[in-house]
Amino acid sequence: MDAVRCAVFGLGRLGHQHAINLATRVPGAKLVAVLDSVPELAEKTARELGVQRWSTEPDELLAATDIDAIFVVTPTSTHATLAKKVAESGKALFLEKPVSLDLEEAAATVHAVEASGILCQLGFMRRFDPAYKAAKAQIAAGAIGEPLYFKGISRDPQAPPETYVAASGGIFADQSIHDYDIARFMMEREVTSVSAVGSVLYSKEVARYNDVDQALSYLRFEGGAAGDIEAYRNAFYGYDIRAEILGTEGTLVVSGLRQQNVTLLSNRGSNYEILPGFIERFKEAYVDELIAFIQCVQQGERPSVGVRDGYQALAIATAAKRSYQEKREVAVPGLNEVNVS
Amino acid sequence: MDAVRCAVFGLGRLGHQHAINLATRVPGAKLVAVLDSVPELAEKTARELGVQRWSTEPDELLAATDIDAIFVVTPTSTHATLAKKVAESGKALFLEKPVSLDLEEAAATVHAVEASGILCQLGFMRRFDPAYKAAKAQIAAGAIGEPLYFKGISRDPQAPPETYVAASGGIFADQSIHDYDIARFMMEREVTSVSAVGSVLYSKEVARYNDVDQALSYLRFEGGAAGDIEAYRNAFYGYDIRAEILGTEGTLVVSGLRQQNVTLLSNRGSNYEILPGFIERFKEAYVDELIAFIQCVQQGERPSVGVRDGYQALAIATAAKRSYQEKREVAVPGLNEVNVS
Amino acid sequence: MDAVRCAVFGLGRLGHQHAINLATRVPGAKLVAVLDSVPELAEKTARELGVQRWSTEPDELLAATDIDAIFVVTPTSTHATLAKKVAESGKALFLEKPVSLDLEEAAATVHAVEASGILCQLGFMRRFDPAYKAAKAQIAAGAIGEPLYFKGISRDPQAPPETYVAASGGIFADQSIHDYDIARFMMEREVTSVSAVGSVLYSKEVARYNDVDQALSYLRFEGGAAGDIEAYRNAFYGYDIRAEILGTEGTLVVSGLRQQNVTLLSNRGSNYEILPGFIERFKEAYVDELIAFIQCVQQGERPSVGVRDGYQALAIATAAKRSYQEKREVAVPGLNEVNVS
Amino acid sequence: MDAVRCAVFGLGRLGHQHAINLATRVPGAKLVAVLDSVPELAEKTARELGVQRWSTEPDELLAATDIDAIFVVTPTSTHATLAKKVAESGKALFLEKPVSLDLEEAAATVHAVEASGILCQLGFMRRFDPAYKAAKAQIAAGAIGEPLYFKGISRDPQAPPETYVAASGGIFADQSIHDYDIARFMMEREVTSVSAVGSVLYSKEVARYNDVDQALSYLRFEGGAAGDIEAYRNAFYGYDIRAEILGTEGTLVVSGLRQQNVTLLSNRGSNYEILPGFIERFKEAYVDELIAFIQCVQQGERPSVGVRDGYQALAIATAAKRSYQEKREVAVPGLNEVNVS
Structure with missing residues (x-):
């Protein structure tokens, strides 16, 4: 070939x-x-x-x-x-x-x-990470029964530079969008509405862009399932990406904080190094x-x-941003509900 | 004596x-x-x-x-x-x-x-659990710098009977109240407002009592810190209580899912038993x-x-319930703001 | 009563x-x-x-x-x-x-x-530790099929004072004896012979008492099973007691290094404290x-x-000491093989 | 290039x-x-x-x-x-x-x-596995002080076919040889003698080849350090390769049993899948x-x-086999002590 x-x-x-x-x-x-x-x-x-x-x-x-x-x-x-x-x-x-x-x-x-x-x-x-793929395969095999709740956490080791923030579209479109996509992937349902809140906890400068450095989105899915997505820019300890999918018969936990399968035991305790960033975490x-x-x-x-998945994740992010700004639950518009000039 | x-x-x-x-x-x-x-x-x-x-x-x-x-x-x-x-x-x-x-x-x-x-x-x-106490001691010793965010998860293995739900005051006052208290304890600050959402994911009967079996509360603390509390009635796999306190220099994770320090390795994988309930989890x-x-x-x-801590936790729970019902952020009233007839 | x-x-x-x-x-x-x-x-x-x-x-x-x-x-x-x-x-x-x-x-x-x-x-x-008891119960329930191999590790955080060593009877009778007993308990068989080796790795003074601060015993059990017991006086990082029981259908791992269910994540990695000594490890x-x-x-x-279990463990320790000294495999004498003056 | x-x-x-x-x-x-x-x-x-x-x-x-x-x-x-x-x-x-x-x-x-x-x-x-490399780097950086003891475990998920066993040279040259090499690599010293024992625990047929399916080697290194290597052919639960390097100031633990960063929580406990074999474990x-x-x-x-490392590992394996057969400690011959016809 x-x-x-x-x-x-x-x-x-x-x-x-x-x-x-x-x-x-x-x-x-x-x-x-x-x-x-x-x-x-x-x-x-x-x-x-x-x-x-x-x-x-x-x-x-x-x-x-x-x-x-x-x-x-x-x-x-x-x-x-x-x-x-x-x-x-x-x-x-x-x-x-x-x-x-x-x-x-x-x-x-x-x-x-x-x-x-x-x-x-x-x-x-x-979607191509071995852990997420394995979790998805377990759901497909019925390991947790019917998925009811998705929990996602994305924490960056430190906030990006101010110039990046200015052009980023905000924390929902820039950071949580990966979780919105993986939530859809895992739950195999569309998100119908979002309620989002957030705070400026550390990076005071992001307030200038009406942005936050910490955010929480509550998702409602078709058919009554729900979920929440935490995003934080300043975890300091490393790059921390997690997911949980709670079902009627079990819960799957996707983690991956550890950098290497090496632990140091000393009089300062049991210690292992944490993954520093997305390139290392998602190398494979x-x-x-x-x-x-x-x-x-x-x-x-x-x-x-495909490209439709790109639209859907952005539609959730856009609704989350509006929810945060207007302090109310916001519906996620389907592709055919958007006017294209 | x-x-x-x-x-x-x-x-x-x-x-x-x-x-x-x-x-x-x-x-x-x-x-x-x-x-x-x-x-x-x-x-x-x-x-x-x-x-x-x-x-x-x-x-x-x-x-x-x-x-x-x-x-x-x-x-x-x-x-x-x-x-x-x-x-x-x-x-x-x-x-x-x-x-x-x-x-x-x-x-x-x-x-x-x-x-x-x-x-x-x-x-x-x-507050007397060895893990929470140790985490508190580490915060006091400066291990995480200034605490900025509290994350709490409380999952029960299965929903209580309907008669219990009817008299429980709802998920916020009954289940999340422990997290509201421990959040105050860990952050050493009062909660000023709550935004709460929730869903009926599994126990359809709780809807009769305007209750939910899954809830998420977003807390704002004095001085700009924040937090979120997840509650779920039907985890099925066991009793799962967790907390994270994110600070300017580190994050503390309080966990405790494992029932015993015994792991079974077999061709079905690596397996350990999970704590079944609160009596076992908080035995000590x-x-x-x-x-x-x-x-x-x-x-x-x-x-x-003391009894004031009881008031404060209930005040957060009451605000959370109202937030859930009225779909808006609700301030937590101080003791002197409550009329006592 | x-x-x-x-x-x-x-x-x-x-x-x-x-x-x-x-x-x-x-x-x-x-x-x-x-x-x-x-x-x-x-x-x-x-x-x-x-x-x-x-x-x-x-x-x-x-x-x-x-x-x-x-x-x-x-x-x-x-x-x-x-x-x-x-x-x-x-x-x-x-x-x-x-x-x-x-x-x-x-x-x-x-x-x-x-x-x-x-x-x-x-x-x-x-034998009364919750982890060992739970492992024993799993063996009894058939979780690992037939037990074939026992692996024990006992590491003390630091060597006892020289006066203690002088009167201790040596590392086999003093430290490994707990493992010999728990090996018999787990395998539900008697040990028939021991091959023991050892080294002075750190505490040079123990050589004066023909003792070592590191030892390894290989046990043969009735019916063809085997096992090994590691003992070390100077682990420095804490008190580390482990066991594994390998069977025809699975392996049980007994551990317990962690002091509390608290983990500190920081730019120095993921860290938890280690149990300092036997009083804390076996508190319950x-x-x-x-x-x-x-x-x-x-x-x-x-x-x-009972008191016979005390004899059996000592008989193994005595054989181990002799094996170490004579550099050969030594049979473990049954109670009726010992002359009592 | x-x-x-x-x-x-x-x-x-x-x-x-x-x-x-x-x-x-x-x-x-x-x-x-x-x-x-x-x-x-x-x-x-x-x-x-x-x-x-x-x-x-x-x-x-x-x-x-x-x-x-x-x-x-x-x-x-x-x-x-x-x-x-x-x-x-x-x-x-x-x-x-x-x-x-x-x-x-x-x-x-x-x-x-x-x-x-x-x-x-x-x-x-x-030697190229990220975990072993990271451990080696930590030793070089002084994380454990002076290395004193090496502990290695190699467990295969199941014994190879009888024809393989017949030509394998026995468990020491076939399975433990990897541990002998990595022990030299980690300790940065040569092994001077070996005491080896072993048993036929499960694969009765290996006895025909004077082989065992379980073996334990005790290594003495130049300068007084020591170590032990466990090998087992029939772990059943998966491919289990571990190492510990105990030093004067800390201990490094190299592990890697988990197949994916996914855990299933259910009423059967907390479960993850185990690596099935060497190709998967050492993929990278x-x-x-x-x-x-x-x-x-x-x-x-x-x-x-290089090729000398191949000689050294084989020299240890050869001494281990002889030690097992002759039930005594056997010195490891240096390259210049071997007659080459």
């Missing part, structure tokens, strides 16, 4: 990781080009990974006939525009979350991508989502997580 | 446990009488524990000059009335939570007890709170947890 | 703990006398625990008609002599391990105690073994762990 | 895994040929991995000028012969353990490989050892684990 010729757009921390993974760890993938608006970064990465072509111009690579798939890892504000361009180019699209920070734009992107018929996978890497998931994508491209299959 | 002559009022599951503990495990305590409205139960318990006196009439024992301390473990609806009677008798009072289901009555009870000058300890046993705390109370009585010291 | 009138002989750390437990935590026990060769210690303990009688003369208390049970917690060298005297007195005997450091003397003690018909329980407290077992003994006395039942 | 052109000899379970890893997960490696004595297997694997060349004749591939490195994953009996041939060919050699089952042959192989000057890495993958290590080897080849560096 022919290798899938890949181009990575955006070479920040995650884009760089995707590029490395495509170059060395994803069978069937061939990294043929990298792109960044900073030419020095693009050139350096190309050299480092032994890639011939680098660019600062998306259109140049989108027009290339010897590129099969585009990986959009650029800043969020460019996601929708690039997604539409990739759709027009007919290439396969791997799109980082969120689709957009604007719900109408996200809906329009869904329509554009679906109309084009291109293959599109969203970068919700948690970041590879496996790419492997899955390449397989879909090679075999013409539909990705298990 | 003379033994403290004790009488236990109410011989349900917890009252019976208190009676056993006083009879056998609490140095300085002498169980001299037991009381229950069901004479057979009172008589049987007296015989079983080698206690001479049993009764169905509180007034009879309250008038006895050879009884020093009364342990009120009767149904909640009788707590306030009995507390006032004990206050009038001048005896020491160990009072189970909640003080009342009515905030005005609770405030009046605080006034009556405090005016009488009797020694009074509330039955918030978690139930003894230690009585030991502390008896010491206070013997040494004329003020208990570390 | 009448209270059992108890006298504790020997008020070192463990004797003092037994005295406190009998005075305050053991239903049916009444501590009526304490004894120590140091009169000040006996008097002080009596005052502290509200006990009327104290003595330095065993014979005085053994002759008392108002004492029902003697708890021998004196130095090992006096165990056998005192046990025989208690046997002659006809009182019930709770005897700390080891019965003796001399196998012939131990055998003679067994004969004397059994001939007298007194009730006698050995102080192998691990030290009470429960006394409760069981008092119940046996009150109900005329035979203790589950 | 040019890709290293690799050929894998031997396509059993591990050889197949190496071939997959070289083809897809090891940057800088190019799998150009596979070899197996079964032509169908060689051809099938070549097709599956898109490799042009396959063979049944080592000499053919050893003579090829367009192959840079040979991975010997054939049956143990062929290791020494093939290693010498690779040495003659001048290619780089990745050699699976053990070097040989015969100590003289192993010594001769060391001499031949070293005389040839080729680059040679031994397949002790545990099997990739990382190849990455390290390829880097050494590309940069002309000496591998961190």
